[in-house]
Amino acid sequence: MKILLVEDEPKLNAFVKKGLEQNGYTVDSVANGSEALSLAASLAYDLIILDLMLPGQTGFEVIDNLKDFDIKTPVIIMSAINSADRVIKGLDKGAVDYIKKPFDFGEFLARIRAVTRRGTARSFTSYKLGDLQMDLLARKVIAKQKEISLTKREFSLLELLLSNCNRVVTKTEIAEKVWEVNFDMGSNVIEVHLSQLRKKLADENIIQTKIGIGYYIEGELIKG
Numbered sequence: 001m002k003i004l005l006v007e008d009e010p011k012l013n014a015f016v017k018k019g020l021e022q023n024g025y026t027v028d029s030v031a032n033g034s035e036a037l038s039l040a041a042s043l044a045y046d047l048i049i050l051d052l053m054l055p056g057q058t059g060f061e062v063i064d065n066l067k068d069f070d071i072k073t074p075v076i077i078m079s080a081i082n083s084a085d086r087v088i089k090g091l092d093k094g095a096v097d098y099i100k101k102p103f104d105f106g107e108f109l110a111r112i113r114a115v116t117r118r119g120t121a122r123s124f125t126s127y128k129l130g131d132l133q134m135d136l137l138a139r140k141v142i143a144k145q146k147e148i149s150l151t152k153r154e155f156s157l158l159e160l161l162l163s164n165c166n167r168v169v170t171k172t173e174i175a176e177k178v179w180e181v182n183f184d185m186g187s188n189v190i191e192v193h194l195s196q197l198r199k200k201l202a203d204e205n206i207i208q209t210k211i212g213i214g215y216y217i218e219g220e221l222i223k224g
């Protein structure tokens with residue numbers, strides 16, 4: 001689970017980051033909206049925790065900008081402003097939860113778990129990218145007009161990369177989501193599976209490598 005934390009108050013930022021990391025989350029933290037946007041646009045996060053009063057752009061503006069960039073990562077607002085109209089505005093803008101500061105850390109963690117559980121339900125059942133088609137329910141993959149057979153791991157790997165199309169998925173995240181292990185397995189295991197997958201897809205270039213970071217698929221993805 002990878003979280004992007006956006007909080008400009010240094011002490012609170014450090015406290016929340018540390019608390020989340022102690023509970024097994026991987027956390028990138030930034031102190032303003034524009035840094036948050038550039039990270040969210042280039043790396044895949046499972047969740048964004050967003051303060052409202054930020055220098056530069058407000059949290060609400062960040063949410064609008066995420067939408068403009070078509071970034072669908074769930075957002076939890078974390079704010080000291082606790083008037084009902086702010087909460088309503090935040091939720092109406094698409095935030096999945098609104099946590100009022102100061103908060104109990106145990107409750108904060110429970111809310112994150114609740115949101116990410118909801119997030120695990122798939123919202124799409126198929127992907128299409130050029131002549132590659134993936135049917136998530138029938139577990140069928142068609143590449144270059146031919147149905148191909150993938151192992152469970154290859155299927156999960158392709159699904160993970162396609163669902164994060166145009167964003168780099170890190171090796172740690174692949175290890176977590178495809179192998180369900182909480183450590184970096186090193187690139188070798190992943191690289192071997194990727195090279196098998198590239199072969200089966202009959203396209204050596206579809207899955208690209210961002211050296212030292214991870215992998216990505218680029219293109220115009222159609223979700224069904």
Ligand code: CA
Nearest residue numbers: 008051053054
């Ligand atoms: Ca603030």
